[in-house]
Amino acid sequence: MRKPEADPEIEARRYGPIPDKIDPAIEALVDDIIGKVADKWTMLILEALHENGTLRYTELRRKVEGISQKMLTQTVRRMEEDGLVRRTVHPIIPPHVDYTLTPLGDSLSKAFCGVWIWAETHYDEIQQARQAFAAARSGEVHS
Amino acid sequence: MRKPEADPEIEARRYGPIPDKIDPAIEALVDDIIGKVADKWTMLILEALHENGTLRYTELRRKVEGISQKMLTQTVRRMEEDGLVRRTVHPIIPPHVDYTLTPLGDSLSKAFCGVWIWAETHYDEIQQARQAFAAARSGEVHS
DNA sequence: CCGGATCCGCAGGGATACTG
DNA sequence: CAGTATCCCTGCGGATCCGG
Numbered sequence: 001m002r003k004p005e006a007d008p009e010i011e012a013r014r015y016g017p018i019p020d021k022i023d024p025a026i027e028a029l030v031d032d033i034i035g036k037v038a039d040k041w042t043m044l045i046l047e048a049l050h051e052n053g054t055l056r057y058t059e060l061r062r063k064v065e066g067i068s069q070k071m072l073t074q075t076v077r078r079m080e081e082d083g084l085v086r087r088t089v090h091p092i093i094p095p096h097v098d099y100t101l102t103p104l105g106d107s108l109s110k111a112f113c114g115v116w117i118w119a120e121t122h123y124d125e126i127q128q129a130r131q132a133f134a135a136a137r138s139g140e141v142h143s
Numbered sequence: 144m145r146k147p148e149a150d151p152e153i154e155a156r157r158y159g160p161i162p163d164k165i166d167p168a169i170e171a172l173v174d175d176i177i178g179k180v181a182d183k184w185t186m187l188i189l190e191a192l193h194e195n196g197t198l199r200y201t202e203l204r205r206k207v208e209g210i211s212q213k214m215l216t217q218t219v220r221r222m223e224e225d226g227l228v229r230r231t232v233h234p235i236i237p238p239h240v241d242y243t244l245t246p247l248g249d250s251l252s253k254a255f256c257g258v259w260i261w262a263e264t265h266y267d268e269i270q271q272a273r274q275a276f277a278a279a280r281s282g283e284v285h286s
Numbered sequence: 287c288c289g290g291a292t293c294c295g296c297a298g299g300g301a302t303a304c305t306g
Numbered sequence: 307c308a309g310t311a312t313c314c315c316t317g318c319g320g321a322t323c324c325g326g
Contacts, residue, residue, distance in 0.1 A: 026263075029270075033262045034187065035183045038181055038186040039181060040178045043181040057309075058308075070299070070310095071300080073309065081273055082269050083271070083272025093306090095307050095308050096308085108258075108265075114254040115181070115251075115258070119176045122247060123172050126225050129225055132226075133223070133224045133226070201288070212289085212290070212291095213318075217318095237288045237289085240289060240290095288325105289325095289326095291324075292322080293320105293322080294320090296319090296320105297316105297318080297319095298316090298318085300314085300315085302314105305311095306307105306308095
């Protein structure tokens, strides 16, 4: 399911020049958004929901390996606040809450697609770089 | 300079099906890389170097607004270790150290390009979503 | 002087226990 | 089941010091 679907809106701008950010207020805003969005857990949750469509709390927790309940709740709430995720509570017992991407969240997950592809394509180069770095370190002359 | 240059390698795979990650070891590796790369400072440094080509420590510090010296050094060192950045020390007085992206780092910055475009395109929608969320909160019946 | 290492105070994240 | 509350500890930011 992790297919690199192209977001038409992004594709449309992909080969046109992006107006270089001039307005510092806009720049700060964009940087702020990057700050919230360029987060490990945000990205992994985004991916999990993009792959699975709709997930319940516990399902999401299982898909996003290693996340704590606190960070799952916290991150998903901020994503809801930012309009990336829709949270639906079914008032039954036992409780049933499911999460799904909004169109906005879906567009972001598509924007991140290139990064996933990059990671899948280049992870071996990173490992090589780390080994080379470690080798250089140990080979250094310690004055 | 923030142009959405297309990475040929990514573009080539963009419309083909990505082999769904099956090997859990690879998956863990990719998630690990995402964990390091999906970081606010990493992304902002990547962007600064992509825009400017080569920067000295202090220049980089000025381009990446709000970063502390500690996080700048720390992040840039990890990026060097992962092969994203090349760090060149000129042994002169006063010291002169400059940073530039490796081809690997450059390819990552291109992969992140879609996210920048997304942020620039949708930041107003996020703000609206936040206001709507706040309005819904204040309009709630508090039990 | 530049680049960065070090120390410290505090916020943020992890693990666990508890509740509607 | 889906969180909240609590404790604890890592990790970040800010200030200061240092080597070249």
